[in-house]
Amino acid sequence: MRGLRLIAVPLSLLALWQALVWVTAVPPFILPGPARVGAALFGNAAMLAEHARFTIGNLLTGMLAGVALGLATALNLALLPLARAMMRPMLVVAQAIPVFALAPVVTLWLGYGPASKVVMVALVVYFPVASVLFDALMRPPAALDDLARAMGATPMRRLWLIQLPHALPALGSGLRLAAVYAPFAVIVGEWVGSSRGLGYLMLMANGRGQTDLMFAALALLAAMGLVLFGLAGAVQRLTERGRPVGAARDFTKR
Amino acid sequence: MSASPHDSGRGALPPVLRTPPGIFADQGKEAGAVTIRGDLWLGDAVLARGLDIHCRAGCWTCLMGPSGAGKSTLGRLVAGLPVKARLEGRVNVPFGRVALMGQADQLLPWASALDNVCIGARLRGERADRDRARALLALVGLEGLEDRRPDELSGGQRQRVALARTLIEEAAVVVLDEPFSALDAGTRAAMQDLAARLLAGRVVILISHDPLEAARLADHAWLIGREGSRALPLPGGTAPRPIDAPQVLAAQAALFQALSRPCAV
Numbered sequence: 318m319r320g321l322r323l324i325a326v327p328l329s330l331l332a333l334w335q336a337l338v339w340v341t342a343v344p345p346f347i348l349p350g351p352a353r354v355g356a357a358l359f360g361n362a363a364m365l366a367e368h369a370r371f372t373i374g375n376l377l378t379g380m381l382a383g384v385a386l387g388l389a390t391a392l393n394l395a396l397l398p399l400a401r402a403m404m405r406p407m408l409v410v411a412q413a414i415p416v417f418a419l420a421p422v423v424t425l426w427l428g429y430g431p432a433s434k435v436v437m438v439a440l441v442v443y444f445p446v447a448s449v450l451f452d453a454l455m456r457p458p459a460a461l462d463d464l465a466r467a468m469g470a471t472p473m474r475r476l477w478l479i480q481l482p483h484a485l486p487a488l489g490s491g492l493r494l495a496a497v498y499a500p501f502a503v504i505v506g507e508w509v510g511s512s513r514g515l516g517y518l519m520l521m522a523n524g525r526g527q528t529d530l531m532f533a534a535l536a537l538l539a540a541m542g543l544v545l546f547g548l549a550g551a552v553q554r555l556t557e558r559g560r561p562v563g564a565a566r567d568f569t570k571r
Numbered sequence: 572m573s574a575s576p577h578d579s580g581r582g583a584l585p586p587v588l589r590t591p592p593g594i595f596a597d598q599g600k601e602a603g604a605v606t607i608r609g610d611l612w613l614g615d616a617v618l619a620r621g622l623d624i625h626c627r628a629g630c631w632t633c634l635m636g637p638s639g640a641g642k643s644t645l646g647r648l649v650a651g652l653p654v655k656a657r658l659e660g661r662v663n664v665p666f667g668r669v670a671l672m673g674q675a676d677q678l679l680p681w682a683s684a685l686d687n688v689c690i691g692a693r694l695r696g697e698r699a700d701r702d703r704a705r706a707l708l709a710l711v712g713l714e715g716l717e718d719r720r721p722d723e724l725s726g727g728q729r730q731r732v733a734l735a736r737t738l739i740e741e742a743a744v745v746v747l748d749e750p751f752s753a754l755d756a757g758t759r760a761a762m763q764d765l766a767a768r769l770l771a772g773r774v775v776i777l778i779s780h781d782p783l784e785a786a787r788l789a790d791h792a793w794l795i796g797r798e799g800s801r802a803l804p805l806p807g808g809t810a811p812r813p814i815d816a817p818q819v820l821a822a823q824a825a826l827f828q829a830l831s832r833p834c835a836v
Contacts, residue, residue, distance in 0.1 A: 464671070467652060468695065469695050470694035474696055475694060478694055479694075482679070
């Protein structure tokens with residue numbers, strides 16, 4: 318039943334799209350019908366795949382780097398009071414900066430190649446992961462904090478055995494947020510300056526009036542974003558596995 | 572590991588308990604006692620003035636008093652935990668580590684019962700004795716439930732896990748901060764019996780506002796109030812005392828009256 322709905326909804330949307338094209342009779346360079354876009358998709362499969370590889374490669378590399386750096390930052394800040402005192406205000410201020418606006422600067426410094434896109438994605442992913450995880454690490458349940466103290470826990474062990482497991486669901490939400498932002502960042506990076514990638518292809522196709530190719534690239538970007546979001550959701554569910562329900566949950570949230 | 576999980580004989584404690592040596596011996600009135608002396612302040616307000624509390628070695632000492640009197644604060648001070656109030660005076664804990672068992676079971680929600688019992692050693696970076704943890708879980712009546720997480724256990728079972736975790740710490744001093752108050756009456760009585768049996772011989776500081784609990788379990792009781800601390804009368808005899816014994820019921824009534832008039836300390 319659920320599988321049927323999963324197919325039925327996109328199919329009816331496609332039908333609606335085609336009907337719109339037929340009824341309004343818009344020229345194909347304004348809105349190509351799904352059949353045309355499909356033809357462009359398969360006709361240019363090799364080229365699209367090449368650009369998609371570039372975009373997806375940068376996206377994943379950037380996400381990996383951003384998540385790793387965010388994790389490292391949050392863990393270090395949680396463990397080292399001095400680093401915390403110095404870095405915490407910076408983390409707060411940095412969140413207020415619209416990272417997308419940095420794209421021209423990043424491209425100016427790092428060039429038109431993959432590096433600028435990877436850095437854009439990493440920047441966009443880094444801040445939500447670092448700040449969400451750090452906040453959760455600094456708020457272990459009071460009862461568990463007492464327990465750790467009474468048992469003579471070392472700071473490192475306390476971080477690893479109490480703070481981090483407690484913060485895992487928050488890390489899951491951070492990753493989900495990152496999965497939403499990251500595709501934006503990689504496309505903006507390509508729009509600002511690139512000679513490859515799906516974002517670049519969209520601009521180029523637009524300039525040449527190949528609207529059907531532009532829509533094909535757009536369709537691939539949308540699919541990429543959806544898959545990424547789905548993966549992040551799966552990871553988030555994984556981090557919430559084994560969490561209490563009912564009364565015990567209220568207790569640990571206190 | 573030769574633990575006998577169903578040891579019911581009073582006095583003959585299972586070897587798995589490994590109570591810290593030395594505290595069984597009668598060490599006199601002052602030697603080996605946990606003492607709390609001084610004034611307890613919260614900001615500019617005095618919570619309790621002129622405290623002078625002795626918790627004798629090998630005895631259960633109950634701290635009673637109305638809510639907000641500072642009972643829990645004193646327990647936290649003994650356990651070396653941070654408190655909002657400040658004590659102008661001195662807490663003397665002559666023994667090493669203090670184990671704490673609170674009202675909420677304080678279990679790690681993501682860890683199994685066995686892992687919860689082992690958490691102390693792991694937090695200190697020591698090797699956890701999992702066989703001993705299993706034996707202690709069996710001793711508190713949780714054999715076969717070692718792999719359950721807290722949300723798969725009942726409230727009473729969670730407190731049993733917390734008790735096993737307290738026991739594995741081998742602490743000479745144990746602070747029980749209203750550990751059974753969230754349990755239903757039957758479960759509470761069973762847990763009181765179990766704790767009285769398994770924690771016998773240690774310095775146990777029981778924070779409670781339940782007169783019956785004090786009358787059944789404690790060797791000494793102190794009423795904490797603004798005017799200080801006062802020793803309360805308790806029936807003698809080995810704990811846990813039967814609920815229906817006349818002297819327990821009389822003591823419960825006396826404690827209840829003392830608690831109802833906290834100003835008359």
